[in-house]
Amino acid sequence: MSDKLLLTVIFAVVGTLIGMIINKSLLERKKYFEDVEHFLSEFISNLNFKRETIKVVFTNYLPSSEILKKQIKCHIDNNFQSLNFSSILLSKTEVKFTNDIFSEIGLHSIEVEKTFVNDCFEKIKSVREKVEIKYKKLGSASIKLGFLCGLMLAVLFW
Amino acid sequence: MNFDCLKTILPRKVYDAIFDNFNVDKIREIRLRSTFPVTLQYADKRLFLRADGGGREYENAITVTQEEINGIIINASQRSVYAYNDDIIKGFLSPGYGIRIGVCGEVVTSKNNVVTLKNYSSINIRIPHEISGCSRSIIPDIVSSSCKCMIISPPGCGKTTILRDIAKQLSALQYNVLIVDERNEIACVRNGVPEMDVGKTTDVISCATKAHAFESAIRSMRPDVIITDEIFGKEDVDVIIEAIGCGIGVIASAHSDGKDVFEKRSFTERLIKNKIFNRYYFLPFDFPSGGKIVAYDRNLEKIYV
Incomplete structure (x- = not known):
């Protein structure tokens, strides 16, 4: 009996941990896209007023997301040439999408640059909204679901 | 005079041909025209740039493409063309160290105002010189x-x-x-x-x-x-x-x-x-x-x- 109880606790804990990992990855993705959106809005404002070079813009930006922090560092280290950054928390399409944005920034005249960045901002905004909805739906639920799945597995083993 | 910035601006073949064969202090201008030979104003001489030096004949002279000229503009603006737009409109770009890049291209207008230049066709890189005391006589x-x-x-x-x-x-x-x-x-x-x-x-x-x-x-x-x-x-x-x-x-x-x-x-x-x-x-x-x-x-x- 005590073995079965112990097994139940273990399954419940493992399930909860898996749920927490899923929750964290969803949260990181949400933070990343929020941060990219914030970066682009800061850049739009910079284009309108200061017009600093991309080196200054990228170096001065303080990312709150760890993924963006690594991506920006990679971009600076690569001397702002084409980016080859990847992250396990982002899909290939998502990584390519943001890598392309960062690589293309700065290559246009002011009017084209404004249009380009505004366009990117809108696209990122819609991605961020989708990621946010997904996080709201699955974020906290994933912990509960993980816990319940653990319990269900334990019941199956009883 | 510090010419390091030219290394990051010029196409490698042009930079190497210049710095391997010429005394940089005597270079006044480097002219690059899309699909045409690169020319140098070297002291009082106008030369066509070749990989092994320069000469008055344009055979074997180094040429540059429109993409390479575009690349020079992007590099000279530190990959921030928008930040130099006001200068580009006036037909030049200053990448620093007193070097001035004159730019030719297709002018884009909007409501009778020049908005920018596109399809850059040629550039003239002018190298500054200091001749201390050259005005002393006047x-x-x-x-x-x-x-x-x-x-x-x-x-x-x-x-x-x-x-x-x-x-x-x-x-x-x-x-x-x-x-x-x-x-x-x-x-x-x-x-x-x-x-x-x-x-x-x-x-x-x-x-x-x-x-x-x-x-x-x-x-x-x-x-x-x-x-x-x-x-x-x-x-x-x-x-x-x-x-x-x-x-x-x-x-x-x-x-x-x-x-x-x-x-x-x-x-x-x-x-x-x-x-x-x-x-x-x-x-x-x-x-x-x-x-x-x-x-x-x-x-x-x-x-x-």
């Missing part, structure tokens, strides 16, 4: 003529170089000199510090229009002498007349091939008639290699060589 004359004078020569004969040296010499005489550096090629200010030696009592307003710079300088900086380059058109003459009317000396430069041609420029008659400048100094073609300056008085009568 400094006493400039001082005795109340620092109201004009330096005139064809392009590439040393107007900017002599203006830079005049600033330094007048500064050594304790004048408060102010340089209105519209294209940032006299003092070559980078991060607030002039990269060229323009004297210790010299202030610089860079990258502003002459009208704006003269007004703010006169109102706030109280200069003894304002030095500016490339007078072009009625507006520039208006601000110079205002400054001289305020009792400030003005030393300006203008493009012209000689006295006869200069007299035909649209603003010359007004300058002579109103006796705005006390001296006109014409630089010869060989001024950088020691040619003598020819001086004219306020009525454009020759005084001395």
Whole structure:
């Protein structure tokens, strides 16, 4: 009996941990896209007023997301040439999408640059909204679901 | 002079051909035209650039593509073309160290305003030089003529170089000199510090229009002498007349091939008639290699060589 109880606790804990990992990855993705959106809005404002070079813009930006922090560092280290950054928390399409944005920034005249960045901002905004909805739906639920799945597995083993 | 920035700007084949075969101190201009041979103004010679040096024949000369010219603009603007848009509209770009890149391309307009340039077709990279003491022979004359004078020569004969040296010499005489550096090629200010030696009592307003710079300088900086380059058109003459009317000396430069041609420029008659400048100094073609300056008085009568 005590073995079965112990097994139940273990399954419940493992399930909860898996749920927490899923929750964290969803949260990181949400933070990343929020941060990219914030970066682009800061850049739009910079284009309108200061017009600093991309080196200054990228170096001065303080990312709150760890993924963006690594991506920006990679971009600076690569001397702002084409980016080859990847992250396990982002899909290939998502990584390519943001890598392309960062690589293309700065290559246009002011009017084209404004249009380009505004366009990117809108696209990122819609991605961020989708990621946010997904996080709201699955974020906290994933912990509960993980816990319940653990319990269900334990019941199956009883 | 630091030419490191050229390494990041120029295509590798052009950079290597130049720096492997030439004394960089003698290079005045590097001209790159889409699909055509690269040319160098090397001291007094115009050469086609080849991988093994340069020559007067264009066979085997290095050519560049439109993409490479585009790449030069992107690199010179530190991959921030938008940040240099105002300069590009005026047809130039200053990547630093006093290097100025003249740009040609297709002009994009909107509501009769030039918005930008696209499809860059050719560029001219001008390398600045300092010839310390090149204005020494005319400094006493400039001082005795109340620092109201004009330096005139064809392009590439040393107007900017002599203006830079005049600033330094007048500064050594304790004048408060102010340089209105519209294209940032006299003092070559980078991060607030002039990269060229323009004297210790010299202030610089860079990258502003002459009208704006003269007004703010006169109102706030109280200069003894304002030095500016490339007078072009009625507006520039208006601000110079205002400054001289305020009792400030003005030393300006203008493009012209000689006295006869200069007299035909649209603003010359007004300058002579109103006796705005006390001296006109014409630089010869060989001024950088020691040619003598020819001086004219306020009525454009020759005084001395």
